[in-house]
Amino acid sequence: MRILILGGDGYLGWPQAIYLSQKGYDVAVFDNLARRHFDLKHGIDSLLPIQSLQRRIERWAELTGKQITKYHGDATDYKALAHAFQEFEPDAVVHFAEQRAAPYSMIDREHAVYTQYNNVIGTLNVLYAIKEFAPSCHLVKLGTMGEYGTPNIDIEEGFIEIEHKGRRDVLPFPKQPGSFYHLSKVHDSHNIMFCCRIWGIRATDLNQGVVYGAETYETALDPELATRFDYDQIYGTALNRFCIQAATGYPLTVYGSGNQTRGYINIKDTVRCIELAIESQPASGEYRVFNQITEWFSINDLAAQVERVGTRMGLSVQREVVSNPRVESENHYYNVVHTRLLDLGLQPHLLDDAELESMIALTLKHRDRIDQRLILPTVNWRKAENEVAMVERIPTPA
Amino acid sequence: MRILILGGDGYLGWPQAIYLSQKGYDVAVFDNLARRHFDLKHGIDSLLPIQSLQRRIERWAELTGKQITKYHGDATDYKALAHAFQEFEPDAVVHFAEQRAAPYSMIDREHAVYTQYNNVIGTLNVLYAIKEFAPSCHLVKLGTMGEYGTPNIDIEEGFIEIEHKGRRDVLPFPKQPGSFYHLSKVHDSHNIMFCCRIWGIRATDLNQGVVYGAETYETALDPELATRFDYDQIYGTALNRFCIQAATGYPLTVYGSGNQTRGYINIKDTVRCIELAIESQPASGEYRVFNQITEWFSINDLAAQVERVGTRMGLSVQREVVSNPRVESENHYYNVVHTRLLDLGLQPHLLDDAELESMIALTLKHRDRIDQRLILPTVNWRKAENEVAMVERIPTPA
Numbered sequence: 001m002r003i004l005i006l007g008g009d010g011y012l013g014w015p016q017a018i019y020l021s022q023k024g025y026d027v028a029v030f031d032n033l034a035r036r037h038f039d040l041k042h043g044i045d046s047l048l049p050i051q052s053l054q055r056r057i058e059r060w061a062e063l064t065g066k067q068i069t070k071y072h073g074d075a076t077d078y079k080a081l082a083h084a085f086q087e088f089e090p091d092a093v094v095h096f097a098e099q100r101a102a103p104y105s106m107i108d109r110e111h112a113v114y115t116q117y118n119n120v121i122g123t124l125n126v127l128y129a130i131k132e133f134a135p136s137c138h139l140v141k142l143g144t145m146g147e148y149g150t151p152n153i154d155i156e157e158g159f160i161e162i163e164h165k166g167r168r169d170v171l172p173f174p175k176q177p178g179s180f181y182h183l184s185k186v187h188d189s190h191n192i193m194f195c196c197r198i199w200g201i202r203a204t205d206l207n208q209g210v211v212y213g214a215e216t217y218e219t220a221l222d223p224e225l226a227t228r229f230d231y232d233q234i235y236g237t238a239l240n241r242f243c244i245q246a247a248t249g250y251p252l253t254v255y256g257s258g259n260q261t262r263g264y265i266n267i268k269d270t271v272r273c274i275e276l277a278i279e280s281q282p283a284s285g286e287y288r289v290f291n292q293i294t295e296w297f298s299i300n301d302l303a304a305q306v307e308r309v310g311t312r313m314g315l316s317v318q319r320e321v322v323s324n325p326r327v328e329s330e331n332h333y334y335n336v337v338h339t340r341l342l343d344l345g346l347q348p349h350l351l352d353d354a355e356l357e358s359m360i361a362l363t364l365k366h367r368d369r370i371d372q373r374l375i376l377p378t379v380n381w382r383k384a385e386n387e388v389a390m391v392e393r394i395p396t397p398a
Numbered sequence: 399m400r401i402l403i404l405g406g407d408g409y410l411g412w413p414q415a416i417y418l419s420q421k422g423y424d425v426a427v428f429d430n431l432a433r434r435h436f437d438l439k440h441g442i443d444s445l446l447p448i449q450s451l452q453r454r455i456e457r458w459a460e461l462t463g464k465q466i467t468k469y470h471g472d473a474t475d476y477k478a479l480a481h482a483f484q485e486f487e488p489d490a491v492v493h494f495a496e497q498r499a500a501p502y503s504m505i506d507r508e509h510a511v512y513t514q515y516n517n518v519i520g521t522l523n524v525l526y527a528i529k530e531f532a533p534s535c536h537l538v539k540l541g542t543m544g545e546y547g548t549p550n551i552d553i554e555e556g557f558i559e560i561e562h563k564g565r566r567d568v569l570p571f572p573k574q575p576g577s578f579y580h581l582s583k584v585h586d587s588h589n590i591m592f593c594c595r596i597w598g599i600r601a602t603d604l605n606q607g608v609v610y611g612a613e614t615y616e617t618a619l620d621p622e623l624a625t626r627f628d629y630d631q632i633y634g635t636a637l638n639r640f641c642i643q644a645a646t647g648y649p650l651t652v653y654g655s656g657n658q659t660r661g662y663i664n665i666k667d668t669v670r671c672i673e674l675a676i677e678s679q680p681a682s683g684e685y686r687v688f689n690q691i692t693e694w695f696s697i698n699d700l701a702a703q704v705e706r707v708g709t710r711m712g713l714s715v716q717r718e719v720v721s722n723p724r725v726e727s728e729n730h731y732y733n734v735v736h737t738r739l740l741d742l743g744l745q746p747h748l749l750d751d752a753e754l755e756s757m758i759a760l761t762l763k764h765r766d767r768i769d770q771r772l773i774l775p776t777v778n779w780r781k782a783e784n785e786v787a788m789v790e791r792i793p794t795p796a
Contacts, residue, residue, distance in 0.1 A: 078507065109476065109526040113519055120518060120585070121511055124578075128507040131782045152567035153560060162551060162560055162572070167731070169550035174560070174569035175588065180522075183592055187518070187585040190573065194581060198725040198779050327596040333565070381596050384529045 002026045007096030018218040019271040028069035046228035059224040075122030085133040092138040103379040105181035112180040119184035127195045139203040149176030150332040158289020196287035204277040209263030209293035212239040232374035246310035247363035256324030258300035261334040263293030266349040276344040291338040294348035309356040325377040400424045405494030416616040417669040426467035444626035457622040473520030483531040490536040501777040503579035510578040517582035525593045537601040547574030548730040556687025594685035602675040607661030607691035610637040630772035644708035645761035654722030656698035659732040661691030664747040674742040689736040692746035707754040723775040
């Protein structure tokens with residue numbers, strides 16, 4: 001079975017590529033290297049050193065004898081995308097090729113426009129490429145739990161049965177996304193659902209929670225297979241950032257009351273979820289949504305766990321409350337249905353002390369690579385234009 | 399009060415401009431002339447002859463002494479948009495500046511991408527311009543009833559109270575749009591709702607039904623004030639097209655079973671609805687949705703009315719069932735709540751024989767301008783690439 005991974009050089013795309021390759025799938029990656037370009041532009045880097053995409057693929061072949069095909073291209077460039085579809089003839093396409101940071105989308109107008117342009121038009125192109133070149137290809141699309149926001153009712157998996165004035169229907173779950181990035185995913189979801197209906201495309205939309213973890217079993221096989229690990233205010237998600245802060249003696253930065261609750265998932269489960277989606281292909285025309293999380297925590301829950309584990313490791317861990325740069329409910333109901341992936345066979349790696357210890361230990365190993373100026377949030381949702389230290393600063397000699 | 403009308407040269411934008419000017423508002427129009435460009439490109443024209451935007455504005459000043467300010471610009475060009483906001487300092491902005499035809503968006507990938515790019519990025523720019531240059535300016539945005547699709551429950555005005563597993567919340571009404579054009583409006587709605595929440599923008603989203611009618615009281619004052627009137631398969635909406643077909647002896651083209659039911663509104667009510675929205679400014683941060691229709695009809699209802707009135711006028715009116723080029727339910731529930739504009743004082747012009755007679759009479763007057771090759775639908779929702787006669791044909795001498 002041939003799997004084309006769009007965004008196959010990223011934090012999740014790369015581990016996904018080698019996970020599926022290991023499992024015997026024929027894998028190709030397609031990437032525009034936008035995430036690496038951001039680092040180059042701002043003179044920053046992943047906490048874990050990562051190899052070029054060429055070297056990663058080469059190293060994987062050296063170690064396993066398995067080949068991964070590489071395409072350099074941008075999903076908004078239909079010619080490049082069409083070429084990959086026509087040449088590789090995928091049975092499934094896993095679509096990670098989107099701008100994936102909420103703070104990035106809130107920097108200013110240019111970044112908001114880039115995010116929605118890149119994500120919405122890229123996904124439209126993917127839908128057309130499937131229709132034109134691979135009509136039975138299964139689209140596995142990364143959505144986000146952030147599409148739902150925090151309604152005062154249970155969050156269902158994509159659809160909800162509504163009884164209203166004596167009539168009933170099963171309708172798309174109402175969306176209340178919290179950034180221009182999250183909005184772009186909502187736009188994608190609507191576009192995909194429509195194309196399933198009119199063209200008979202088969203799609204799985206994975207509304208993923210916040211991913212944590214620095215390694216999968218495959219990336220841990222060799223340092224040259226490492227995936228990127230981000231700790232900055234733009235790309236560093238809460239738990240990853242806390243581990244890094246604990247390891248470097250920087251206080252854990254809690255935004256506002258810290259009662260904001262979100263769904264989380266271990267990177268080891270992410271790669272498995274996508275395999276489960278691929279294995280259980282939807283029918284022609286079917287648009288299905290899985291909530292890809294395994295548990296949920298408030299920011300304060302996470303901070304407390306990192307504090308406890310870090311302290312046991314001999315670190316001095318403090319918490320610092322910072323003014324919340326986002327506009328979001330800090331006290332809200334949160335209960336998420338997430339049974340569909342479990343029903344398909346997912347066995348979750350729940351967050352435990354061993355995982356936290358290993359994340360903190362990995363960070364300690366690379367602590368000399370951390371630039372603490374990148375951590376504090378400066379992107380404020382309330383402003384149309386934000387000064388981003390990492391964007392502005394000119395690196396100076398140490 | 400200063401009103402900036404984006405798309406102020408269009409079918410609705412122009413009548414809106416002179417309606418508000420007549421009422422004493424200080425009006426500016428901003429337009430990229432995209433709709434006229436489409437006609438130029440394909441060698442076609444509005445059924446009613448229309449003057450250039452310059453001449454229209456001049457004629458309006460000659461007749462009434464009232465000045466309308468003109469900006470040539472594209473909403474996706476932020477510099478042009480910012481200039482209009484900074485110079486004109488609007489108290490309200492009425493946003494018609496979108497690609498507005500479902501069939502256009504379904505021609506092929508390029509037209510789908512253009513539609514979503516133009517509409518979504520244009521509206522993002524409008525939101526940023528309000529935030530940056532006119533934070534208390536009221537955004538009056540044209541949405542569409544087509545955002546809702548045809549759910550099996552009553553359609554509420556933007557939001558619905560949902561009771562689910564013993565809890566309740568008022569949430570955005572679930573959307574099931576039926577074309578890339580309708581999808582673009584759903585994306586806009588989500589983006590606008592978000593900006594109201596984070597930036598305190600005040601917005602009214604008008605989910606308008608299909609508009610019919612060739613004249614308002616103001617456009618009828620003088621032939622040089624006429625607004626465009628379209629009858630082709632791309633821009634011609636159902637009732638306008640039926641009147642034209644009746645007048646020219648061409649059968650009324652009913653798509654499929656003809657039971658498809660939609661909300662309709664007279665162009666004379668459209669201009670009044672927008673005035674009502676402007677007069678009743680929402681609070682800072684408020685995002686409100688009005689369903690801008692006055693009644694609903696099935697395609698068969700409309701065909702029967704046009705048949706009856708046309709026959710009485712001595713015309714030979716036939717119906718022709720054509721295979722439905724759209725993917726849509728042909729038999730569905732349809733009941734729409736639309737009380738908010740009525741509560742504000744709208745007194746509807748309901749569809750009656752006099753209105754139909756006047757539309758057919760106007761068409762008879764200009765029947766020599768009709769090119770029947772433009773009427774039959776060739777844009778099929780099921781195909782990724784459509785041959786559009788009007789796009790392909792090279793005009794030949796008669």
